[in-house]
Amino acid sequence: MDSLKRAILDRLPRYYHVLREQSETGDKHAVSSAVLASLVGVDDTQVRKDLALIGVRGCPRVGYKVNEVVEAIRDILGFDQTHRAVIVGAGRLGGALASYPGFSAYGLEIVALFDNSPAKIGTMVGCQQVRPLDDLERIVKRSSVDIAVLTVPAGVAPELAVRLAHAGVQAIWNFAPTRFAVPEGVSVRHEQISGGLAELTHHLRCAIRDND
Amino acid sequence: MDSLKRAILDRLPRYYHVLREQSETGDKHAVSSAVLASLVGVDDTQVRKDLALIGVRGCPRVGYKVNEVVEAIRDILGFDQTHRAVIVGAGRLGGALASYPGFSAYGLEIVALFDNSPAKIGTMVGCQQVRPLDDLERIVKRSSVDIAVLTVPAGVAPELAVRLAHAGVQAIWNFAPTRFAVPEGVSVRHEQISGGLAELTHHLRCAIRDND
DNA sequence: TAGATTGTTAATCGATTAACAATC
DNA sequence: TAGATTGTTAATCGATTAACAATC
Numbered sequence: 001m002d003s004l005k006r007a008i009l010d011r012l013p014r015y016y017h018v019l020r021e022q023s024e025t026g027d028k029h030a031v032s033s034a035v036l037a038s039l040v041g042v043d044d045t046q047v048r049k050d051l052a053l054i055g056v057r058g059c060p061r062v063g064y065k066v067n068e069v070v071e072a073i074r075d076i077l078g079f080d081q082t083h084r085a086v087i088v089g090a091g092r093l094g095g096a097l098a099s100y101p102g103f104s105a106y107g108l109e110i111v112a113l114f115d116n117s118p119a120k121i122g123t124m125v126g127c128q129q130v131r132p133l134d135d136l137e138r139i140v141k142r143s144s145v146d147i148a149v150l151t152v153p154a155g156v157a158p159e160l161a162v163r164l165a166h167a168g169v170q171a172i173w174n175f176a177p178t179r180f181a182v183p184e185g186v187s188v189r190h191e192q193i194s195g196g197l198a199e200l201t202h203h204l205r206c207a208i209r210d211n212d
Numbered sequence: 213m214d215s216l217k218r219a220i221l222d223r224l225p226r227y228y229h230v231l232r233e234q235s236e237t238g239d240k241h242a243v244s245s246a247v248l249a250s251l252v253g254v255d256d257t258q259v260r261k262d263l264a265l266i267g268v269r270g271c272p273r274v275g276y277k278v279n280e281v282v283e284a285i286r287d288i289l290g291f292d293q294t295h296r297a298v299i300v301g302a303g304r305l306g307g308a309l310a311s312y313p314g315f316s317a318y319g320l321e322i323v324a325l326f327d328n329s330p331a332k333i334g335t336m337v338g339c340q341q342v343r344p345l346d347d348l349e350r351i352v353k354r355s356s357v358d359i360a361v362l363t364v365p366a367g368v369a370p371e372l373a374v375r376l377a378h379a380g381v382q383a384i385w386n387f388a389p390t391r392f393a394v395p396e397g398v399s400v401r402h403e404q405i406s407g408g409l410a411e412l413t414h415h416l417r418c419a420i421r422d423n424d
Numbered sequence: 425t426a427g428a429t430t431g432t433t434a435a436t437c438g439a440t441t442a443a444c445a446a447t448c
Numbered sequence: 449t450a451g452a453t454t455g456t457t458a459a460t461c462g463a464t465t466a467a468c469a470a471t472c
Binding site for chain 2: 004006009010012013014017040041076077078079081083091092093095096099100102103106107108126146147170171173177179185187189191192193194195196197198199200201202203204205207
């Protein structure tokens with residue numbers, strides 16, 4: 001199977017999100033590319049191309065069947081398979097992710113939360129009891145965890161990424177403000193939240209100047 | 213002043229981040245495009261183009277002056293100006309952002325944290341006392357807040373965005389898993405965290421199939 | 425001078441948008 | 449049939465990469 005390109009992988013979850021709501025309320029069974037486009041804020045041609053690419057065929061004068069679209073996206077993004085994940089770093093962000101109920105819709109099951117702070121170990125954060133970092137390898141192997149979420153300080157992220165990869169994790173979702181290399185075969189997604197802030201403050205700066 | 217394009221706005225904070233560390237330790241005053249490129253994981257030509265675009269000139273055989281680059285990025289992204297911000301939604305994510313110390317490097321000052329839950333109002337979350345939503349307009353106006361961070365459930369995000377815009381906020385940083393329209397002149401950045409998860413699970417799915 | 429690095433043009437690549445025929 | 453919507457090709461746009469002359 002081809003790996004899909006980055007751009008479409010950003011849009012598919014958005015289609016999934018808005019259509020899943022509609023498929024639950026169930027008052028509309030079909031959706032046109034124009035309606036779906038306006039719901040997620042993209043061009044209608046874009047929607048038709050994306051859906052064609054993932055193998056969903058629509059019907060002229062009717063549109064696309066909501067259920068078909070939802071299932072095709074769920075299938076292609078792997079949301080129908082359960083992935084076990086651990087969160088490393090029981091700070092506020094780690095806690096926020098550990099207690100987010102929405103991940104189950106994406107097939108993600110959080111099986112453990114780690115930290116190395118004695119003050120945190122053993123306490124409950126979200127629905128998880130914090131475990132010591134020493135247990136990392138054991139639990140990753142025992143529970144066949146394949147995704148790790150990194151919410152630790154930038155300084156320790158690279159070494160933890162290596163530990164996780166060696167323990168058998170296949171994908172790392174990195175929220176630490178740094179980048180690192182990982183062994184072949186492991187995929188990493190760097191979530192650089194402050195990048196979004198830069199965009200906003202830059203716009204503000206331009207707006208202020210334009211008023212002068 | 214021209215607004216810079218999206219792509220470069222994602223890279224500038226990364227240059228800023230790695231060079232600021234180097235400028236503090238101070239052992240190297242110059243950096244070549246090749247070194248900077250490898251530090252942030254982009255092409256070296258890309259670095260030279262980006263720096264040329266923001267008006268930094270390098271020196272053949274030497275490279276770019278670290279301080280010049282840091283200051284140019286700080287200036288163009290508005291990190292040298294202090295922006296006052298409020299966080300709306302004192303859940304775990306809101307709390308994580310409220311207590312993140314790194315924002316000051318980007319010129320962001322969190323002045324208030326709001327929630328509508330009586331159980332939370334008045335308690336301390338991060339370094340902020342949670343305030344009732346009723347005070348939103350008053351505080352935004354009084355403290356001339358120009359950025360709002362939305363960490364509320366998807367359902368209430370659109371109405372809060374409108375309230376914030378009317379109160380005078382100029383930029384909204386939205387972490388709720390939804391999209392909404394805002395009045396002309398207000399900029400919005402939608403941070404869709406689960407999009408990153410889709411990319412990872414898709415890669416996992418491809419890897420599994422390739423093994424079959 | 426020789427050599428390393430910048431700065432810039434040209435080529436490539438990919439993503440988005442426009443146009444329109446095909447279809448129910 | 450008429451009309452709305454899909455599906456697809458072509459055109460545009462922007463971003464990235466390659467090549468190389470200019471420069472210290």
